Amino acid sequence: MTATRKGRRSAALSRERIVEAAVELLDSGGESALTFRVLTERLATGPGAIYWHVANKDELLAVATDGVVADALAVGSEQSPAGPEDELRAVALGLYEAIAAHPWLGGQLSRQFTRNGPVVPRIYESIGRRVRALGVPEATWFVTTSVLVHYVLGAAGQNAANSASARTSADGANRADFLDAVSTAWEELDPDEYSFARAIAGQMRDHDDREQFLAGIDLVLAGLRLS
Template sequence: MTKPFTSVWTREPRSPRSSPGLSREQIVRAALELLDTEGTEGLSMRKLGAKLDAGATSIYWYVANKDELMELAYDEIWADMEVADPEQITWRYSAATFGKGMRQAILRHPWSARLIGRMPAIGPNALRVSDQLRKALTRAGFRGLEIDYAASTLTGYVFGMTIPEAVWNEYINDRQPDLDGMREAVASAVAGYPEMQARIEEMQSHDPKEVREMSFDFGLYTVLDGLEARLVT
């Protein structure tokens, strides 16, 4: 038997006038703070109620369960993503700001990586950002389903590059591994591959954060080059 789909975005919100004291904005802000510090496992109605110095009743007024709470928090991170107006600049620049903005949003809130592909992004902030991207791709010349294909190609690249980075950052923060020992182990493992060893040594001579950003930008603009090439074939 299939489980009915429910979402905090598909039902009418309750009137704030009848709420038991807290606002939805307060609840979402507190949930974001818990998620950013403790991840999805650290978020619970009990912890959230304690953080807000309120009972669970106040929270359940706005959300039916933890999933709905995470839906609200997930949409909130999209609010930080600024997509350059495709009506004012080139479609490539607009699409690039989308990609970079999405990457930064995931890295600022690494717990969101666990929701991608599991929780639909249908909140108002996510829809606004997605609409801007589709406008940019339409101005580029894509039509019909090709707009969706192009958007999926771009977001797929961002997810593929950023989710492992977010997971790695969480791992470092939580486990605090011996990075020098890890580098030595990698160097030993590739000792029989001179070209690979040279590339690793070169990368280790640069700031890791800068290397990741340059790597992301290289791939992002390569994807945009590929999308643009399809428009002229």
């Protein structure tokens, strides 16, 4: 293949299309489903055309993660332009829903934070700008933003893990069945040793994950107003 033909072929297969196909494979089968062999079959091309754009699977995973997060933050930013508090809620919810929609994303975000990947400053910038706009003292920008980032990713990741566990449960239990079973078990705990756990068991059974997540954001915001 001549250099000219190779260039045309690589240009026809864009980096964006490769990432889009990679995300589709990740969504359908997780990280193990994403191989260059399967990707070349999905794109009806040769491996050389893919390697023209990405060097290896690690780079492809990093680019896919960054792309999904960028889209989530952009959607969140567009949904609520009313003020920094509403924007912060919208951005946080955008990340929450992205992690829920892409079960592989939580693990990749953990890896990115361990390696200081490109997605880390992207998330900090988006949330931190709203923290700054709230009038938080500059000396506490990093701490405040970190609290919000870790809450968002932790809560969203845990929710996604719970959903994935329910989907793959051997007994076919769904979320409602799982929460009912856990709530019932808590209600039967020793009343002296677990008085609080017993008291909230019914609330656990009926709670809404999305509303609970946003309530956590509101608690942080309420604390900022008092500081």
